[in-house]
Amino acid sequence: MYLQMHGTSGKLAFPRYAxxxxxxGQGDGSVVSSQALEMMMQVSVGxxxxxxxxxxxxxxxxxAAISIGILNYGDHLPPEALLAEQLGVSPLTxxxxxxxxxxxxxxxxxxxxxxxxxxxxxxxxxxxxxxxxLRNAETDEVRDLYDLAxxxxxxxxxxxxxxADDQDLRRLRLRNEQFFxxxxxxxxxxxxxxxxxxxxVAAQSRQLTSxxxxxxxxxxxISWPSAHIASRKKAAYEEHEAIISSIEASxxxxxxxxxxxxxxAEQLLAVERHLRLLSEESEER
Numbered sequence: 001m002y003l004q005m006h007g008t009s010g011k012l013a014f015p016r017y018a019x020x021x022x023x024x025g026q027g028d029g030s031v032v033s034s035q036a037l038e039m040m041m042q043v044s045v046g047x048x049x050x051x052x053x054x055x056x057x058x059x060x061x062x063x064a065a066i067s068i069g070i071l072n073y074g075d076h077l078p079p080e081a082l083l084a085e086q087l088g089v090s091p092l093t094x095x096x097x098x099x100x101x102x103x104x105x106x107x108x109x110x111x112x113x114x115x116x117x118x119x120x121x122x123x124x125x126x127x128x129x130x131x132x133x134l135r136n137a138e139t140d141e142v143r144d145l146y147d148l149a150x151x152x153x154x155x156x157x158x159x160x161x162x163x164a165d166d167q168d169l170r171r172l173r174l175r176n177e178q179f180f181x182x183x184x185x186x187x188x189x190x191x192x193x194x195x196x197x198x199x200x201v202a203a204q205s206r207q208l209t210s211x212x213x214x215x216x217x218x219x220x221x222i223s224w225p226s227a228h229i230a231s232r233k234k235a236a237y238e239e240h241e242a243i244i245s246s247i248e249a250s251x252x253x254x255x256x257x258x259x260x261x262x263x264x265a266e267q268l269l270a271v272e273r274h275l276r277l278l279s280e281e282s283e284e285r
Contacts, residue, residue: 031076037086039197040065042213054089058097061087064217066106067123067186068193077107077117124186127225134222134274135281142222142274146267149215150260153196156212157255159203160247168202172244180237188224188233192216195240199259202247222270232269236262 043064045057065071077083084094098117101107108120134142160168175198179191193216200209224232239262246255 031078032071034086036065036070036075037078037083039070039209039213041087042210043217044214054093055096055099058087058089058094059100062098062101063104063106063123064220066101066119066121067125067189067220068197068213068216069190070193070197070213071119072190073119073122075119077119079116083117122186122190123220124184125189125221127185127227130185130222130225131273131277134270135277137222137274139271139274139278142270143267145215145218146263146270149196149219150263150267152208152211152215153199153259153263154256156199156203156205156208157243157247157259158252159205159208160199161250161252161255163204164202164247168198169244169248172198172202172247173241176237176240176244179240180233182233183229185224185226185229188229189220192223192236193220199243219266223266225273228269232265235265239265 040061043061045060062071078086080091080094084091087094089097098107102109105121106119106123107117109115109117164172172195175191175195179188179195182188182191196216197209197212200212203209239258242258243255243262246252246258
């Protein structure tokens with residue numbers, strides 16, 4: 001039978017293999033799964049039409065996957081030929097695409113037995129980089145991104161309340177504890193990305209997970225400047241926990257309300273910082 005019920009929970013169980021969406025590598029040196037690479041391929045890079053742009057697309061996908069926790073420190077990438085095949089590019093394009101991440105210390109080559117290419121760093125945007133991105137964005141663009149994030153996340157938590165099993169709930173709680181343990185902006189971006197992509201996995205929806213990956217890849221570079229850590233981290237952790245509790249209680253309405261609360265707060269912070277930066281720039285002229 002294709003659909004089953006989860007024990008006494010009354011939730012529909014969908015076959016996990018059909019989703020093809022394992023959470024990323026665990027940073028323990030194990031080879032990155034094809035599912036994690038499939039998730040990485042969901043990062044939007046436009047429509048590359050030549051070797052140079054295809055290599056740039058590989059670079060962007062790797063950096064985005066690292067920034068939102070699809071790939072993690074210590075993850076072992078597959079051999080070059082296999083990795084190129086899985087990413088749908090030639091080995092030459094892959095080598096060009098990995099050149100910049102290697103120069104930035106995000107990927108390293110280890111020689112000898114058990115060697116290969118490993119994730120060796122994290123995307124560490126400076127506050128100035130975050131501010132530059134916010135300053136150069138249109139106000140409607142910033143607002144709309146968080147509106148899209150909220151709408152998509154509401155769909156994910158609604159389905160999660162119907163479909164998530166105990167493993168999903170444990171994974172979400174682990175992601176949230178990892179989020180709270182982070183002290184740096186880069187770590188919080190990565191942990192927040194993993195948590196919110198995890199909502200799509202808990203919803204057992206390939207399409208929602210793909211959308212959440214794309215959205216988190218766009219949100220990460222404008223989120224969690226260092227000035228927001230002290231004032232926002234605890235509240236975000238508690239909002240995450242409220243989302244999980246609502247999913248656990250199979251309360252779709254409450255879950256949607258809680259995830260809306262989270263993204264409303266995130267949107268307000270981003271838009272306020274964006275407008276302040278524009279005001280400061282105007283005063284300097």
